[in-house]
Amino acid sequence: MPTEVLLVEDSPGDVRLTQEAFREANIAIKLHVAEDGVEAIEFLRREGCHANAPRPDLILLDLNLPRMDGREVLALIKADDGLKSIPTVILTTSEAEADIVKSYHLQANCYLSKPVDLEVFEGLVKSINDFWLKRAKLPKGRELG
């Protein structure tokens, strides 16, 4: 069974970079992309064209998104009994203290800011893979969903 990761990210450049970095880190990962908050929620709730969407093992969530921003998405995930156990990692360019505090307040599992340098970014993606997808023991959420 492939590892399913949902990337919520509106910048195509960042999406591709993340795909490239995961390809280096773990070829077995299936990376799904939602381009804004509304689509992310539809994907998670299997609404509309996402009726057959898998339940992700990990969510990578940007904060600044069109239509519904990452903070609202995070709040909805953590308020939803069916979704709250999915590790949700904030991956954003913001280094603002207010965003960090707010995200953890909303039960984000981890807050990471995107490094400027490519190699550092690749290293970060590798460590996300190593920690959240390999080392961390997660509940068998798929059976619940």
Next chain:
Amino acid sequence: MIVAQKGTFDPMQMTISNESDARYRGLLEAAPDAMVVVNATGEIVLLNLQAERRFGYRRDELVGQKITTIIPEGFAERLLADGTRSAAAALAQQIGTGIELSALRKDGSGFPIEIMLSPLESDDGILVTAAIRDITVRKAAEQHLMQTEARCRGLLEAAPDAMVVVDEGGKIVLVNAQAERQFGYRRDELLGQAITSIIPHGFAERLAADSQRSAEDAVAQQIGTGIELTALRKDGSEFPIEIMLSPLGNADEVLVTAAIRNISARKHAEVLLQIKIDELSRSNEELAHFADIASHDLQEPLRMVSSYTQLLARRYKGKLDSDADEFIDFAVDGASRMQRLIQDLLIYSRVGTKGKELLDTSSERAFEYAIGNLGGVIADSGALVTHDPLPDVRADEIQLTQLFQNLVANAIKYQKTGVPTVHVSAARAPENKWMFSVKDNGMGIEPQYFDRIFGMFQRLHKREEFSGTGIGLAICKKIIERHGGTISVASLAGEGSTFSFGLAASTQT
């Protein structure tokens, strides 16, 4: 009794008939004033020693002479009867009154006198005794006093401020022309009025004695203090004033002089200044904010350029032609330089906007952090970085670390050959400061560049020689200025540089 003959009076013929006459003579001679006795026709019949002295005549030269010889005007006239009064009545009017006249000495010089007349009945009619006092000194004193008064009045009137003198009860007793002008009243309209009619609040209250203090103390507390109040003109308009109070010491009552300055212009200037200050700090804030946001937002697209050119280089280097490889290299290099520039700009702009409070900070620890951050650079260069014990100072620890980091990194970087050595020390300086020195054995700096190197984007070397954004020392300067100090460099080209900066000592030392 004094017996005097009308007309040709011979003093030698004057008879001292009894004891009382002798006493009279004695009294006359003992009198402190010059005494002259004159008969009804104005001839001198008797005088004392003081009179001789005052007028410079011998006694025999004056007796029988007209009184006008020594008092040309104002005396003889007073003895004369005229159509409306008898001689006795004329004289009676003068009794006891000090009359100021001019007297003439034998040598022709004049002097001011005051005479007191008293009649003396005698067998030969009325004689008049004149006590004559030389009032030269008093006149001079009076004149001096008048001049002084005139000067004081002149000063009062010439004062640039409105001057108002009030009594303890707050009644206006004196004003100057400025006061008339400022308040729009005539002098006579102000005198006797309550001070509250022109300064409704804050003045009268200050004069009042209360249970804790006397009226004098009340005033004493205000002396020399500029008090800002509001004044009221006759036409009802108001204007801001500053008053300075000073008491006029007097045995009977306390008078208070108030110098009242119209500070409308100053107030207006203060308001304008405040507006300017507000505008300036707002625009400064906006600018700092702008730099912060701009450099952050610039970083985003740049991250794409940089990441993808790096990906290109990694995957396709050597697979395209040599031109392509070169182009990719330039793109990667440009993007990474732009990144460093933006990061340095961010650091620079955040020195002002993200600075922390200045606290007691161990400069030694900040230095250790800096050395830790430079671990790779120090290891690669083989640099020898040493330091003396470093003191506690008032600083933002993060910025102090940044400061050491930039200075030590520069010291290591600007080397031609040999092992870079850097030594950091601190010495006590005046005004409770520490003067830090970062000394290197590097290539040094020509004196003409001493100021320039602290400016933004100032570089002294070609990029191929030494990379860098030219912001590092500008950041140092901004950090030090935020800490209330200055940074400077001393250097000999080829022999190394010493960067010096001052920081306030910690409050614990």
